[in-house]
Structures are given as structure tokens and as C-alpha cells.
């Protein structure tokens with residue numbers, strides 16, 4: 001676990017059940033899982049979902065969660081959305097263009113400062129403390145903006161989501177008996193959104209001081225191990241085979257990163273935050289074949 005030097009004023013204020021927690025980009029997959037987790041810790045009226053399109057969050061409002069308009073491209077909306085937050089979970093924007101994404105995050109950080117947010121928790125990316133290029137580039141810049149803001153902060157450096165690899169398309173591999181592998185059998189430290197969201201909830205509701213970073217990694221898995229798990233779960237032989245045809249571009253990029261060994265970092269941070277071991281690739285494979 002990496003402890004960052006203290007920046008800004010220190011705080012030990014836990015987000016008690018009565019304090020308000022705001023989640024931005026809350027209508028996305030990760031945000032919704034975080035909201036579900038927060039609802040188990042405090043009354044709905046102390047949870048705010050800041051979303052770009054409030055009309056798309058009617059289901060959340062129906063569950064009693066306060067919906068506020070918070071658009072990363074509209075700084076005024078962000079100041080209103082973050083008002084009164086003891087803790088803010090700033091979920092990174094899905095914007096592809098790094099310059100635009102950094103500007104969006106900068107607007108959110110400035111709005112958090114102006115709104116007097118108590119602690120800013122940011123969903124960063126593994127390597128964003130040291131790498132200012134490549135995938136972590138916008139996260140590297142955002143971490144620096146947050147540090148410069150003087151706000152008490154916590155960085156959740158997420159790995160790639162497991163769901164990119166571990167999803168129902170694995171049933172095709174079982175049907176054919178072959179699991180295409182473009183990673184040269186190297187390890188992947190992906191984690192499931194459910195675990196990353198639960199870790200975020202633990203941090204948001206913790207009494208621990210801010211000003212720290214978590215490098216979150218899931219249990220390392222490989223395609224040959226996954227093929228073995230699929231074989232065991234399905235009762236059908238499945239083997240990992242080198243990919244014969246190119247994968248779609250975004251996926252090929254992920255595979256090439258894995259093949260270079262870039263996704264093999266392991267830390268204990270995620271396991272330490274969760275009350276249970278992080279979910280494994282093997283357990284996902286088993287879940288595809290529930291007992292009759």
C-alpha cells in the first residue's frame with residue numbers, strides 16, 4: 001500500500017451515517033454499484049447521485065436517492081451538485097480525449113474546492129502516481145490537480161475491469177473447446193467492478209484519515225488457468241490457444257499490454273479493503289455453470 005505525503009489539511013472525519021456522500025458520474029456501471037453499497041450504510045437522503053442526465057436516473061430517484069445535475073462539461077452544475085458533501089467520490093470521466101478528460105476532471109476538482117467538500121475520493125488508475133503517458137496519463141494529471149487543490153484526498157487506483165475478459169462470451173470458448181489467448185499466457189491483475197465498488201464504499205464510509213492511495217489489483221490469473229477452470233466447471237475440455245485472428249482494436253490493445261507483462265503487478269490493497277477475498281477468474285468461470 002502506498003501512503004502519499006499529506007497534502008492539504010488533514011482530516012480524520014469519518015463519513016458517519018448522517019454525513020452526506022456525493023457520487024459523480026453516478027449513473028454508470030461503477031457508480032450504480034457504489035450507490036447500492038452506500039444504501040446499506042446510511043439513509044438514502046444522505047446519498048446524492050450527481051449525473052449528467054437526471055432524466056436517466058429516474059430509477060435511482062425512485063429508490064429515494066437525491067439526484068443532482070452534475071456535468072463535467074458544466075462547472076456551475078458541479079458546484080451545486082457537490083454542495084454539502086462530507087465526501088465526494090469523483091468517478092473518472094469516460095471521455096477518450098486526454099486533454100478534454102483532464103479539463104473535465106479539473107472542473108470537478110475546482111468545483112469540489114469551491115463547494116467545500118470534506119474529502120475527495122478519486123477513481124484513478126494503476127500507475128498514475130508515476131506514469132504521465134499512456135493509459136494513466138489523464139489520471140496522472142488529475143492526481144496532481146487534486147493534490148494542488150489542497151483538498152484532503154484519497155486515490156483509488158483501479159486496474160482494468162475483469163468484465164472486459166470475463167463475461168458470457170466465454171461460453172463460446174466452451175462450445176469450441178478453444179479459448180483464444182493474445183496475452184502469451186501472461187498474468188492479468190484485473191478486478192471485478194463489484195469488488196472495486198465495494199472497496200470505494202469502504203473508503204467513503206471509513207473513519208480512516210484521507211491523504212492516501214490504494215493500488216488495487218485483483219488476484220492474478222492467466223488464460224491457461226481460465227481454460228482449466230472452464231473445463232472443470234463445464235465438464236468439457238477447453239484449452240487456451242494463441243489467437244489466430246486479430247481481436248477487435250480496443251481488446252487487442254489490452255491483450256498486448258498483458259502480453260508485455262504490464263498487468264502482473266500484485267498488491268494487497270484490494271484484499272485489505274474488502275471483508276472477503278477479491279473475486280477470482282475461476283469463481284467467475286464456475287458461475288457460468290450453476291449446479292442444476
Ligand SMILES: NC(=O)c1ccc[n+]([C@@H]2O[C@H](COP(=O)([O-])OP(=O)(O)OC[C@H]3O[C@@H](n4cnc5c(N)ncnc54)[C@H](OP(=O)(O)O)[C@@H]3O)[C@@H](O)[C@H]2O)c1
Pocket residue numbers: 024025026027028029030031051052053056070071072073091092093094095104123158159160161
Ligand atoms: N478500469 C477499467 O477497466 C475502466 C474501463 C472503462 C472505463 N473506466 C473508467 O471508469 C469510469 C467508471 O466506469 P463505469 O464502468 O461506471 O463506466 P460507464 O458505465 O461507462 O459510466 C460512465 C458514466 O460517466 C457519465 N458521464 C459521461 N460524460 C459525463 C460528463 N460530461 N459529466 C458527468 N458524467 C458523465 C456517463 O453518463 P451518461 O449515462 O449520461 O453517458 C456514465 O454514467 C469510466 O467513466 C472511465 O473513466 C475504467
